[in-house]
Structure formats: C-alpha cells, structure tokens
Amino acid sequence: MTFVKEFRNRSFEDVRASLLEREEIALLDVREEEPHAGGHPLFAANLPLSRLELDAPVRLPRLAVPIVLFDAGENYAQRAAERLTELGYTDVALLEGGLQGWRTAGGELFRDVNVPGKAFGELVQQVRHTPTLSAQQVQDLIDSEANVVVFDARRFDEYQTMNIPGSISVAGAELLLGARQLAPDPATRIIVNCAGRTRSIIGAQSLINASVPNPVAALRNGTIGWTLSGQPLAHGSSRRFDPAATGDAVRLAAAESARALADRARVGRTSRDEARRWAGEAVRTVYRFDVRSPEEYEAGHVPGFRSAPGGQLVQEADVFAPVRGARVILADNDGVRANMTASWLAQMNIEAYVVDGLMPADFAEKGPAPAARFAPAAPAADEITGADLVTLLQSRGTVVLDFTSSENYVKRHIPGAWFVIRSQLGDVLRQLPDAQRYVLTCGSSLLARFAAPEVAALTGCPVQVLTGGTAAWIDAGLPVESGETRMASPRIDRYRRPYEGTDHPLDAMNAYLEWEQGLVAQLERDGTHRFRVI
Numbered sequence: 135m136t137f138v139k140e141f142r143n144r145s146f147e148d149v150r151a152s153l154l155e156r157e158e159i160a161l162l163d164v165r166e167e168e169p170h171a172g173g174h175p176l177f178a179a180n181l182p183l184s185r186l187e188l189d190a191p192v193r194l195p196r197l198a199v200p201i202v203l204f205d206a207g208e209n210y211a212q213r214a215a216e217r218l219t220e221l222g223y224t225d226v227a228l229l230e231g232g233l234q235g236w237r238t239a240g241g242e243l244f245r246d247v248n249v250p251g252k253a254f255g256e257l258v259q260q261v262r263h264t265p266t267l268s269a270q271q272v273q274d275l276i277d278s279e280a281n282v283v284v285f286d287a288r289r290f291d292e293y294q295t296m297n298i299p300g301s302i303s304v305a306g307a308e309l310l311l312g313a314r315q316l317a318p319d320p321a322t323r324i325i326v327n328c329a330g331r332t333r334s335i336i337g338a339q340s341l342i343n344a345s346v347p348n349p350v351a352a353l354r355n356g357t358i359g360w361t362l363s364g365q366p367l368a369h370g371s372s373r374r375f376d377p378a379a380t381g382d383a384v385r386l387a388a389a390e391s392a393r394a395l396a397d398r399a400r401v402g403r404t405s406r407d408e409a410r411r412w413a414g415e416a417v418r419t420v421y422r423f424d425v426r427s428p429e430e431y432e433a434g435h436v437p438g439f440r441s442a443p444g445g446q447l448v449q450e451a452d453v454f455a456p457v458r459g460a461r462v463i464l465a466d467n468d469g470v471r472a473n474m475t476a477s478w479l480a481q482m483n484i485e486a487y488v489v490d491g492l493m494p495a496d497f498a499e500k501g502p503a504p505a506a507r508f509a510p511a512a513p514a515a516d517e518i519t520g521a522d523l524v525t526l527l528q529s530r531g532t533v534v535l536d537f538t539s540s541e542n543y544v545k546r547h548i549p550g551a552w553f554v555i556r557s558q559l560g561d562v563l564r565q566l567p568d569a570q571r572y573v574l575t576c577g578s579s580l581l582a583r584f585a586a587p588e589v590a591a592l593t594g595c596p597v598q599v600l601t602g603g604t605a606a607w608i609d610a611g612l613p614v615e616s617g618e619t620r621m622a623s624p625r626i627d628r629y630r631r632p633y634e635g636t637d638h639p640l641d642a643m644n645a646y647l648e649w650e651q652g653l654v655a656q657l658e659r660d661g662t663h664r665f666r667v668i
Contacts, residue, residue, distance in 0.1 A: 141215045143230040144202050146239035152200070153177060153662040156483070158419055158459035160194055160201045161229070164214040166555065169206065171629035173243040175236055176250060176660050179456030182627070183210045184537075184556040186217050187584050191506035192440070193456050196419040197222045204229035204236070210557060221510055242660035245649060247629055251449040253653040254482050254665050255332035260654050261667040264339045266354040269363035272325055276300060282323040284353070285312060287337035287445055290374055296357055298327055299368040304375040306445015307425050307471040309337050310392060312375040313346050314384045320347035327353035327360075329631075331650050333449055340474055343668075344391040358632075358643045377427070377468070389469035396473035399480040399668055402487035406436060406496055409463045409489055413438060419460035423447060425475045426466050434497035436465050436489070441503060444475035451482060465489040467497060483664040512583035515599040520607045523548075523573055523600060531570035537585055538576040538604060540625040546614040548575065548607055555623035556585050562622045563592055571596040579603035 152159040162181045163170045170180040181189055194201070201223060203211040215226045229235060237243060246252070258264065267275075275282045276299075284301035286293045293303040304312035309326065317324055324346070326337035334352035341350045353359065357367060380388075404412075413420045424435045425444035435441070442454045444464075455462055462484055464472040472488045479486040518526070526532045527550060534551040536543055543553045554562050572589050574582035574597060582599045590597045600607065608614060618625070632646035657663050 138212070139216055139219070141212070142227045144227045145230045146236055146241050149175075149202055149229065150241070150662060153458060154664070156459050156664070158200055158457055160199055160457045162201060162203050162214075162456065163205070163233075164203055164210045165205050165208065166557075166626045167247065168626035168629040171245060171247050173233070173245055174249075175241055176244050176253070176657075176662060177452070177458050178204070179452045180247070181214075181456065182557065183214045183217070184558075184627070185581065186214055187221065187510050188581060190218060190221060190223075191509040193453075194223070194419075195413075195421070195506065195508070196416065196457075197508060198224050198416060199419050199457055200225045200227070202227050202229050204232045206233045213557075222508060242656055244653075244656060244660075246646075247631070248450050248452060249653070250452050250482065250663070252332045252650060253657050253663070255335045256650060256653045257657060257665055258339055258667050259331075259335045262339055262342075264335050264342070265349075265351040266334075266338075267325060267351045268354050269360040269365050272298070272353055273363075273365055275323065275325075280323065281319065281321055282325060283317050284325045284327060285309060285316075285337070285375075286328070287326050287333045288328050289443070289446065292329065293374075294370055294372070296367045296369055297371050298353070298357065298360060299366065301327065301368075301371070302373045302375055303371075305427065305443055306333055306337055306340070306448065307443060307475050308375060308377050308427075308445075309340055310344050310346070310388045310474055311377050311380050311385065311468070311470055313341050313348065314388050315380045316375060317348055318384075323349045323351070325351050325353055328356045330356045330358050330646065333445060336448060336478065337445070340478075343395050343477070344388075344474070346391075355647055358647060362640060362643055377430070377471075380468075385468055385470065389473075392470045392473035392477075395477045396480075396488060399477040401473065401476040401480050402485070403490050404463060404487045405491055406489055409465075409487070410438060412461060412463070419457040420463065421455045421457075421460055422463045422465070423454065424465050425471045430467075432501055434500050436492065436496050437499040439465055439503075444471045447475055448478045448482075451479065451484065455484070459485075461485050461487065463487045463489060465492060467492065467494070477668075481666050481668060483666065512580055513587055515583045515586045516597070517601045518573055518598040519601050520610045520612050523607075524612060526571075526573070532573060533566055533569035533571075534573045534575065535582075535585070535589065535622075536575050536604065537581045540621075540623075540627050542577060542604075544616060544618055544625075546604070546608060546616055547619075548604060549613055549615045550620070551575065552620045552622040555627055556581065556588070558623050559585070559588055560592060563589070566622060569593070569595055571598065573598050573600055575600040575603050575607070577603050577605055579606075
C-alpha cells in the first residue's frame with residue numbers, strides 16, 4: 135500500500151487575505167503552461183511539476199516561504215507538494231478544492247499568461263490616457279517622411295521575428311536612454327510598439343513619466359494592430375540600440391530623470407552590502423536582479439544578482455518573482471534602467487529597491503548566473519555515449535525518451551525518440567512499444583537524470599541517460615530529425631501566444647485584443663491587486 139503524505143489545505147479566503155495584507159505567498163499552478171493559460175487566479179505563477187527540481191530553487195529562493203499549490207484535478211499538486219518537501223521547503227499547502235475550489239468560492243479566473251503585468255498595463259492606459267496612434271496614422275507619418283522614430287520595446291529576438299519596417303529595437307528598460315540618444319531633437323515624434331499592447335503602453339508612458347520633451351505615443355495594438363490593418367511586417371531586421379554608445383551627458387540627464395521618477399513612485403534605496411545581507415536572511419524572500427541586457431550581464435555583473443532585463447521584468451513579474459510580498463532589489467551600471475524598472479514595480483505593489491553606489495569593480499562576476507543556493511544534485515545515472523546509443527539503436531528493444539521542451543523537440547531530436555512530458559510518465563509508458571531498456575535525454579541531460587529513477591520504478595527495466603543530452607548528440611554530428619513525430623505527450627508545455635509568429639488567424643488576434651482590453655474590469659472584480667498608478 136502506497137503511503138500518501140497529507141498536507142494542510144488553505145482556503146480561498148485565507149489566500150486572498152494574504153494577498154491583500156501583502157504577506158509572503160507563492161500561489162503556484164503546477165500544471166503545464168497551456169492549461170495554466172486556460173484559467174488561473176490573478177497572482178498564480180506557473181511552476182510545472184515536470185520541471186520542479188530545476189525551477190523551484192531559482193524562483194523560490196527561501197525554503198520557508200509559504201507555498202500554496204493547485205491543479206485542476208490531475209493530482210499534480212499532491213505530487214508537487216511531496217517533491218517540494220523533499221527539496222527542503224517547510225511551509226507547503228494545497229489550495230482547498232484546487233482550481234475548481236477557487237472558482238466555486240467566487241474567485242476570479244484569468245486567461246493567458248503574464249496576466250498581472252498585462253492587466254497593470256491596461257490600468258495604466260485607463261488612468262493616464264497614454265497617447266496612441268493607429269497603424270494607419272503611423273504608416274502615414276512614415277510615408278510622408280515625417281520627423282519620427284519607431285522604437286520596438288520587445289526582446290531583440292522578438293523584434294527579429296517580425297517588426298514594423300524601419301523600426302529600431304530598444305528594449306523596454308533602455309527606452310529613456312534610447313530616446314535621449316537617438317531622438318535628441320525634441321520635435322522628433324517617438325512611437326513605441328510591442329507585439330500587442332502592454333509593452334507599448336508601458337514604454338510610451340515611461341518616456342512621458344520621465345519628462346522626455348518629445349511627443350510620444352504607443353502604436354495602438356502593436357504589431358497585431360499593424361497586421362490587422364493590412365500593413366506589411368519586416369523580418370530579420372538587425373537595427374538595435376546599444377546602451378554602451380550613449381554619451382556621458384545623455385546618460386547623466388537620463389539618470390537624473392529616472393531617479394526623480396523612482397522617488398515619485400516611492401522606490402526604496404539600498405547598498406550592495408545591505409542587499410547581500412538581506413538575501414542571506416531567512417525571514418524574507420529576496421530577489422536580486424540585474425536589469426541590463428543579457429549580453430551586458432554576462433560581460434560582468436554583481437555576484438548574487440540574476441539577469442532580468444527591465445522591460446521583461448515588468449511584463450513577466452510573475453515568472454521572475456512569483457512570491458507575492460517578496461523584496462525585489464534591482465541593479466544596473468548607469469542609474470537609469472534600475473530606477474525606471476523599479477518605478478513600475480513599485481506601482482505594481484511590489485516592494486522594490488535600487489542599489490546605489492555601485493562601482494565598475496562591483497560587476498566582477500562574469501558569465502551566466504551560478505546555480506541556486508538550494509539547487510538539488512541530479513541523481514546519479516548510468517550513462518551512455520552517443521556513439522554507443524547509435525550501436526544500440528541498430529537492434530530492437532531500446533526506446534529513447536526525450537524530456538526537452540516540445541519546441542526544441544520539434545526543431546531537432548534523435549531519430550526514433552519519443553517526446554514526453556515528465557509529469558505524464560505513468561500514462562505515457564503504457565502507450566509506448568515494449569522495451570528491454572530505456573535511454574533518456576533532454577537538451578543537457580539534467581532533466582533526464584531526474585526522470586531516470588521514475589522510469590526505472592515504473593517499468594522495472596534498465597534505464598540509461600545520454601551523456602550530455604541531445605546537445606552533445608548534435609555536437610557530435612550524429613543524425614537528427616525534425617517535426618511532430620512520436621509525440622507521446624501533447625504539446626501543452628508551452629502556450630503559444632496569439633501574437634507570436636505571422637501565421638495566426640485574424641480572429642485570434644482580434645480576440646486577444648478584446649481580452650486585453652477587458653482586463654481592467656476583471657481586476658475590479660478580483661479586488662486583490664492593490665496597483666497604484668502615479
């Protein structure tokens with residue numbers, strides 16, 4: 135008989151009270167991202183059971199943080215609670231009744247992803263009446279060779295996928311630097327766009343809040359609005375603002391404006407040493423973020439800080455900092471991007487601080503962020519090299535399971551491998567061909583190592599892990615295939631946003647815009663946000 139550990143339940147009323155009182159709480163939806171996008175509470179962060187050991191130590195850096203888990207009846211929450219307890223988390227509970235319990239108790243459910251950031255953007259638009267221009271108005275300005283620049287506030291990779299012809303990639307937190315450097319003539323009209331609405335609104339309002347003298351407007355409905363109006367998009371563009379190219383006088387003026395704005399928003403101030411001391415205390419969850427570009431971060435950052443480009447942090451606060459009530463500390467090397475980002479986080483009812491007094495020598499750590507303090511060691515595994523696996527696959531009896539993301543799997547995978555979502559292993563294994571042995575892989579082999587003991591326990595068969603994962607297989611020049619072949623699990627690990635790519639039907643784009651514009655009404659019905667627009 136299998137022993138099932140019991141966890142306490144926390145009610146809708148209890149969780150809601152914690153949110154209203156600004157107490158620390160991590161309300162976590164442990165389903166995959168696509169079902170999460172189908173409906174969840176406003177401040178529920180998505181932390182899938184299938185990747186818990188990899189993601190929890192980074193996103194939940196304090197072992198005593200109050201955690202409340204839910205699913206929609208799949209029993210994932212119970213399994214996640216057991217696993218988090220094994221990882222050392224000490225305050226783990228289940229949401230009473232799960233997702234249905236929240237709904238039955240009168241809780242509001244929100245669709246899509248990154249909802250707090252998107253809903254906040256819509257509230258900013260409603261309160262501040264951020265100026266907007268339609269796609270046709272912008273096209274007319276471009277056609278007439280007016281004194282105008284278009285800044286794309288998304289990540290550079292998003293910009294390269296599709297962008298307004300002639301626009302320049304200026305990431306959200308860098309807009310103030312970009313505006314002052316690239317549009318020094320106060321008569322130059324600045325138009326900010328993103329894919330949909332949020333980053334356009336926040337970006338344009340950032341410049342207005344920072345008292346940029348230029349006329350500023352958001353492109354109404356972003357590239358979605360551009361597409362719906364029948365205007366062509368460009369692809370593969372490389373125009374990109376480099377913050378390092380900003381002149382000293384421009385940087386100092388921008389820093390002064392950003393600091394004044396942060397003070398208006400009641401952003402806290404701290405030092406490098408105090409931030410480090412706070413992070414070492416066990417009584418509060420503390421997130422430390424470097425809000426510059428990923429390239430700048432890897433070239434040198436303050437030890438203990440993780441990369442979170444400012445524009446993305448505001449948009450995806452639920453991803454970077456899923457613990458509501460936590461302390462968020464920001465750093466940069468220019469006094470502009472951290473203050474601009476913090477001014478928005480503070481308005482989103484997040485306790486935000488900026489590190490003052492940083493010197494070039496403080497940015498001493500190079501490369502990607504180190505492993506989280508509480509990251510569990512991957513289980514020991516019997517390994518097999520790519521060359522040996524090639525030989526093994528020439529005879530029957532070997533089944534290869536690939537635990538990478540579905541997006542990566544579809545791009546390239548080992549011929550004959552099966553795509554599997556780890557949380558669905560029990561159901562998946564019953565559907566696969568009989569095997570004498572299993573070989574597990576993923577991008578790096580790390581997730582496969584955590585899955586290996588589970589496959590062995592479920593099948594009783596020998597299990598090996600591919601050394602270096604699929605990345606090593608590809609580096610060795612071994613054959614790969616692509617496409618949605620042998621999908622043992624459905625592609626629900628990532629929700630495809632309606633504004634991604636260029637092949638979405640127009641009705642999906644229209645529906646997305648209608649949903650965004652209805653978020654303010656949902657915020658009112660929910661009543662837990664405590665956003666404050668200055």
